[in-house]
Amino acid sequence: MELQSTDTIGALERLRAVKLRPTRQRLALAQLLFDTGDHHVTAETLYDQAQAAGVRVSLATVYNTLHQFTAAGLLREVVVNSACTYFDTNVTDHHHFFYEDRGTLADIDSADIDIRGLPEAPDGAKISRVDVIIRLT
Amino acid sequence: MELQSTDTIGALERLRAVKLRPTRQRLALAQLLFDTGDHHVTAETLYDQAQAAGVRVSLATVYNTLHQFTAAGLLREVVVNSACTYFDTNVTDHHHFFYEDRGTLADIDSADIDIRGLPEAPDGAKISRVDVIIRLT
DNA sequence: AATCAAATTAAAACGATTCTAAACTGTTGA
DNA sequence: TCAACAGTTTAGAATCGTTTTAATTTGATT
Numbered sequence: 412m413e414l415q416s417t418d419t420i421g422a423l424e425r426l427r428a429v430k431l432r433p434t435r436q437r438l439a440l441a442q443l444l445f446d447t448g449d450h451h452v453t454a455e456t457l458y459d460q461a462q463a464a465g466v467r468v469s470l471a472t473v474y475n476t477l478h479q480f481t482a483a484g485l486l487r488e489v490v491v492n493s494a495c496t497y498f499d500t501n502v503t504d505h506h507h508f509f510y511e512d513r514g515t516l517a518d519i520d521s522a523d524i525d526i527r528g529l530p531e532a533p534d535g536a537k538i539s540r541v542d543v544i545i546r547l548t
Numbered sequence: 549m550e551l552q553s554t555d556t557i558g559a560l561e562r563l564r565a566v567k568l569r570p571t572r573q574r575l576a577l578a579q580l581l582f583d584t585g586d587h588h589v590t591a592e593t594l595y596d597q598a599q600a601a602g603v604r605v606s607l608a609t610v611y612n613t614l615h616q617f618t619a620a621g622l623l624r625e626v627v628v629n630s631a632c633t634y635f636d637t638n639v640t641d642h643h644h645f646f647y648e649d650r651g652t653l654a655d656i657d658s659a660d661i662d663i664r665g666l667p668e669a670p671d672g673a674k675i676s677r678v679d680v681i682i683r684l685t
Numbered sequence: 686a687a688t689c690a691a692a693t694t695a696a697a698a699c700g701a702t703t704c705t706a707a708a709c710t711g712t713t714g715a
Numbered sequence: 716t717c718a719a720c721a722g723t724t725t726a727g728a729a730t731c732g733t734t735t736t737a738a739t740t741t742g743a744t745t
Contacts, residue, residue, distance in 0.1 A: 432691065432692075432741095432742065432743080433742090434691090434692060434693080434741075434742075435741085436692080436693070437692090453732095454732080454733080455732085468693085468694095469693065469694050469695075470694095470733090471693075471694060471695080471696095471733090471734080471735090472692080472693055472694070474732095474733065474734075475692085475693085475734095490627060490628060490629055490630060491627060492627055492630075493627060493629075493630050493631075493632070493633050493701085493702090494630075494731090494732080495630070495731095495732065495733090496630050496732085496733085508667075508669075508670070508673075510673065511676065517670070519667055523665060523667055524663060524664075524665055524666065524667070525663070525664040525665045526661060526662070526663050526664075526680070527661075527662040527663075527664065528660060528661055528662045529661065529682070530645075530656055530660055530661070530682070532645075532682075532684055533645070533654070533684075536645075536647065536684035536685065537684065537685055538682055538683065538684060539648065539683045539684065539685045540682075540683045541680065541681070541682050541683070542679075542680070542681045542683065543663075543678065543679070543680050544678070544679045544681075545666070545667070545669075545675055545677075545678050546675065546676045546677045546678070546679065547669055547670075547673035547674065547675060547676065548673065548674055548676045569710095569711065569712085569722065569723075570711085571710075571711075571722090571723060571724080572710090572724095573723080573724070574723090590701095591701080591702080592701085605724085605725095606724065606725050606726075607702095607725095608702090608703080608704090608724075608725060608726080608727095609723080609724055609725070611701095611702065611703075612703095612723085612724085630732085630733090631700090631701080632700090632701065632702090633701085633702085
């Protein structure tokens with residue numbers, strides 16, 4: 412058994428764990444993000460979900476919260492086009508399909524892609540992440 | 549010997565080959581892009597290079613031209629962040645290092661990365677491209 | 686309950702990019 | 716050669732996702 416599982420902790424515990432004050436807005440957004448299985452959102456889609464769920468929150472707060480959650484390691488940013496920023500509730504090591512026409516993402520487990528002969532980071536640089544994006548049409 | 553090598557053709561021939569009218573602006577931008585070895589530009593950096601070279605061209609035309617060249621297969625778009633769009637004069641199959649702090653790119657030859665077990669495209673989808681981005685800090 | 690830092694917000698600002706519509710320029714055919 | 720026209724360029728306005736501002740509200744602490 413692990414010391415602590417993150418699978419079942421609620422929004423409140425999650426916010427406490429990363430030392431973010433559990434405000435009404437953060438709690439509601441955390442529930443929308445983490446109580447529904449892994450998925451991908453943009454600021455706009457999460458804002459719309461919140462509206463639909465009757466949560467009173469501004470778009471600015473959605474942006475703030477997404478960035479705070481990302482900085483805290485609860486979310487991961489996925490860059491697939493310059494039109495908008497995607498956030499992924501799956502923060503494990505994995506890759507992505509990107510459906511270019513629909514603008515949606517699907518996860519690819521890291522174990523399902525075998526990358527060999529990854530070049531060394533040049534000079535003093537350090538690899539912060541390897542992103543594989545398979546673009547689909 | 550090949551029927552036609554693209555290594556040494558000039559800007560004029562290049563534009564003719566893709567049926568773009570060889571205007572003063574397109575010729576100048578094509579020279580800046582293709583007469584200097586493979587490299588990466590943004591609309592802003594190319595515009596600045598043009599200014600520095602004494603070429604009179606507007607930023608709007610730089611944007612138009614970059615997109616026309618991309619549609620014609622002379623350039624390839626590289627998505628690494630949402631801040632701005634990069635264009636690559638190397639249109640062969642390859643991948644990228646991205647120096648996050650400097651905002652610069654470096655090519656990685658396709659042969660230098662060995663990807664195995666690439667997942668099939670789901671349902672009716674078709675893979676249009678596989679992008680590997682190694683982020684460096 | 687009073688206090689105060691932290692959080693939220695509407696609205697303005699921002700920056701990259703795209704659009705508009707007027708002026709200009711290659712190309713074509715007489 | 717040059718008139719004519721479609722294609723191109725351009726300044727400036729518009730757009731859109733995102734960030735900032737500054738005032739208000741809220742959560743935690745006493």
